[in-house]
Amino acid sequence: MKIDLKRDWQAGRLKLRGLAPTLRDSIAARLFWLSAGWLIVALVATAFLLTELYSHALDTSLSQTLDFYSETLISHILDTGDPASNDIFIPDPRFSRSGSGWYWTIADDTGQVVNLSPSLTGSVLPAITTPFNAQKYRTAALADEFGVRIRMVEREVTMKGTTYHIVVTGSLDEIFRLVADFRGQTLTVLGAVAVMLAIMSFIVARIALRPIGMLRKSIEQVREGESSTVTGAFPPELAPLADEVNELLRSNAQIIERARNQVGNLAHGLKTPLAVLRNEAAGNKTRLGEVVVTETEKMTALVYGYLDRARIAARTAVVGRKADPTIVMLRLARVMEKLNPERTVAFKRPDASLPWFRGEEADLEEMAGNLLDNACKWAKANVAISMLAERNEAATMLLIRIEDDGPGLSPDEAGKVLQRGVRLDEKTPGSGLGLDIVKELVDVYGGTLHLKRSQLGGLLAELRLPSARLGRG
Amino acid sequence: MRVLVVEDDANLNRQIKEALTDAGYAVDVAFDGEEGHFLGDTEPYDAVVLDIGLPQMDGLSVLEEWRRAGKTMPVLLLTARDRWSDKVQGIDAGADDYVAKPFHMEEILARIRALVRRAAGHASNEITAGSVRLDVKAGKVTVDGQSVKLTSHELRLLSYLMHHKGEVVSRTELTEHLYDQDFDRDSNTIEVFVGRLRKKLPEECIQTVRGLGYQILED
Numbered sequence: 001m002k003i004d005l006k007r008d009w010q011a012g013r014l015k016l017r018g019l020a021p022t023l024r025d026s027i028a029a030r031l032f033w034l035s036a037g038w039l040i041v042a043l044v045a046t047a048f049l050l051t052e053l054y055s056h057a058l059d060t061s062l063s064q065t066l067d068f069y070s071e072t073l074i075s076h077i078l079d080t081g082d083p084a085s086n087d088i089f090i091p092d093p094r095f096s097r098s099g100s101g102w103y104w105t106i107a108d109d110t111g112q113v114v115n116l117s118p119s120l121t122g123s124v125l126p127a128i129t130t131p132f133n134a135q136k137y138r139t140a141a142l143a144d145e146f147g148v149r150i151r152m153v154e155r156e157v158t159m160k161g162t163t164y165h166i167v168v169t170g171s172l173d174e175i176f177r178l179v180a181d182f183r184g185q186t187l188t189v190l191g192a193v194a195v196m197l198a199i200m201s202f203i204v205a206r207i208a209l210r211p212i213g214m215l216r217k218s219i220e221q222v223r224e225g226e227s228s229t230v231t232g233a234f235p236p237e238l239a240p241l242a243d244e245v246n247e248l249l250r251s252n253a254q255i256i257e258r259a260r261n262q263v264g265n266l267a268h269g270l271k272t273p274l275a276v277l278r279n280e281a282a283g284n285k286t287r288l289g290e291v292v293v294t295e296t297e298k299m300t301a302l303v304y305g306y307l308d309r310a311r312i313a314a315r316t317a318v319v320g321r322k323a324d325p326t327i328v329m330l331r332l333a334r335v336m337e338k339l340n341p342e343r344t345v346a347f348k349r350p351d352a353s354l355p356w357f358r359g360e361e362a363d364l365e366e367m368a369g370n371l372l373d374n375a376c377k378w379a380k381a382n383v384a385i386s387m388l389a390e391r392n393e394a395a396t397m398l399l400i401r402i403e404d405d406g407p408g409l410s411p412d413e414a415g416k417v418l419q420r421g422v423r424l425d426e427k428t429p430g431s432g433l434g435l436d437i438v439k440e441l442v443d444v445y446g447g448t449l450h451l452k453r454s455q456l457g458g459l460l461a462e463l464r465l466p467s468a469r470l471g472r473g
Numbered sequence: 474m475r476v477l478v479v480e481d482d483a484n485l486n487r488q489i490k491e492a493l494t495d496a497g498y499a500v501d502v503a504f505d506g507e508e509g510h511f512l513g514d515t516e517p518y519d520a521v522v523l524d525i526g527l528p529q530m531d532g533l534s535v536l537e538e539w540r541r542a543g544k545t546m547p548v549l550l551l552t553a554r555d556r557w558s559d560k561v562q563g564i565d566a567g568a569d570d571y572v573a574k575p576f577h578m579e580e581i582l583a584r585i586r587a588l589v590r591r592a593a594g595h596a597s598n599e600i601t602a603g604s605v606r607l608d609v610k611a612g613k614v615t616v617d618g619q620s621v622k623l624t625s626h627e628l629r630l631l632s633y634l635m636h637h638k639g640e641v642v643s644r645t646e647l648t649e650h651l652y653d654q655d656f657d658r659d660s661n662t663i664e665v666f667v668g669r670l671r672k673k674l675p676e677e678c679i680q681t682v683r684g685l686g687y688q689i690l691e692d
Contacts, residue, residue, distance in 0.1 A: 267553050267555075275485055276482060276484040276485045279489075300575050331561055334564075339564070339571075341591060366557050368557075369560070369561075
């Protein structure tokens with residue numbers, strides 16, 4: 001089974017927009033997108049969620065650290081009794097580095113800053129605009145003068161009758177960097193998992209669809225004439241389909257058989273009255289007799305022409321038939337010798353590896369029979385039949401050669417008789433339609449007919465027909 | 474020569490009978506398979522024109538029955554089904570030739586002539602015995618190149634004897650092969666015709682084999 005990856009992929013991409021496969025999409029793509037597709041979506045969502053959770057956890061942890069530092073400052077104020085004391089500090093070197101994002105300030109209730117971290121020297125913190133909560137606590141994420149994003153925690157405390165505003169900040173950019181690293185790693189790992197899952201889904205789809213490929217192959221063999229029925233061990237989902245195809249083939253064959261019988265009945269029904277009319281008028285030299293003769297000739301030609309066409313049309317739909325050319329040619333040679341006791345029909349028996357004819361046995365008989373009939377009609381004494389397999393680049397063709405020692409045809413004449421309805425000698429018995437039906441059948445089967453000069457001296461007809469593999473169906 | 478025509482279409486049957494009669498054959502007709510089979514089984518025919526599509530019993534079955542019973546007369550099949558598979562089937566059933574409908578009457582005559590000739594072992598349309606030459610196709614007789622006028626009964630008698638040249642042919646056999654079943658058979662008429670023929674042909678041409686019949690000697 002071959003899966004067109006690009007086409008399936010595009011079908012799947014279109015699918016993501018519609019989010020549900022339609023009946024027109026390839027089954028492989030449906031399977032792929034319904035399994036791997038949603039897994040990949042889930043993985044992307046997981047990566048997003050994990051990052052969010054991690055980011056949230058880091059932020060919470062930062063807030064807790066800032067709360068702790070805030071409490072450290074309060075205890076220092078209580079210890080020293082002076083909020084402006086130089087002894088107030090937080091043992092974290094980041095509070096000493098300018099532009100680190102880690103700052104603290106202690107302001108009195110007028111908003112006047114009475115103490116600040118060394119890192120904040122020379123600059124001012126942005127003001128938190130949100131109101132205090134019941135615990136006199138508020139927090140915000142803002143940016144400092146350096147553009148560093150910071151988490152700010154502000155606490156209002158009243159000590160010994162004085163109210164202080166204690167602000168502690170920490171760098172959010174540090175967190176964002178960590179989150180970005182985390183996101184990158186997560187996406188890498190989950191991406192790898194997604195690729196693995198996609199490959200697995202693809203393989204699963206292929207394995208799951210393999211019986212469909214087998215079924216297609218089997219039907220193809222029927223069409224190619226290598227088998228007459230769809231055969232093989234199919235899973236329960238496909239076995240009824242194979243049975244239905246076989247039923248269809250059977251009913252098709254029956255319909256064709258019926259159509260052929262009806263064509264035959266029609267032929268018989270029309271030809272007898274035509275024969276009567278023609279014979280009756282043949283001896284009648286009046287104008288009426290002449291008209292009837294001319295018109296019955298036309299009707300006869302029409303009847304033959306359309307019956308042949310109807311038979312050919314009924315025949316094109318036939319699949320899965322093949323015939324052993326050796327048996328057919330032996331039979332025809334026997335018939336021809338009986339019909340023409342003065343002629344010798346030499347049949348060179350081909351070796352057993354000769355491929356079979358891919359088509360209806362009756363059609364092979366029709367083509368070879370008419371050529372053989374012509375050969376016997378024109379031969380002085382000898383007619384020869386030989387057959388062989390001819391391998392060309394595309395396929396193996398069955399080559400049937402029928403030759404005689406009669407007058408033969410010039411290349412010019414040979415070209416002419418291969419045109420429809422042309423007869424070189426109107427006096428030789430026969431309807432002249434023999435070669436027409438041969439040509440039409442050869443066309444139907446995609447074969448070729450060549451007329452050449454035979455080594456026997458007369459005409460050599462080379463009939464090339466499609467072959468079926470041996471010993472199958 | 475006596476021919477049986479089995480054809481269910483009354484008009485076609487009549488036309489074939491007329492054409493064959495005009496060509497000098499004694500003709501019996503049947504319109505269905507059973508009647509045809511019975512006639513072919515009981516009467517000695519020199520050839521049969523047999524349609525395949527017949528009521529009661531189809532032509533191929535009739536033919537197979539005859540062949541099974543050991544009847545060897547040449548049979549020309551008339552068939553509307555002119556596919557090769559049909560022809561093969563007909564030949565395999567024991568037919569000697571076939572003509573597809575619609576046909577020209579000359580074709581039937583030519584095929585019957587060829588079948589009768591072939592059955593008698595003659596390769597050409599001309600049979601000679603001494604100075605007597607019979608053109609089967611044209612129905613003409615010459616003696617030393619001189620044309621001889623014969624009535625149709627005389628021609629039939631001579632033709633039968635010429636076809637069976639070298640054999641002794643009994644009066645009964647002649648009666649059976651020269652007249653259709655409706656003819657009032659009186660073996661004396663054979664002697665009358667032999668007598669007339671002897672006057673028109675060289676005396677020694679038709680020999681009488683006492684107690685057995687007549688014979689035209691091989692050259």
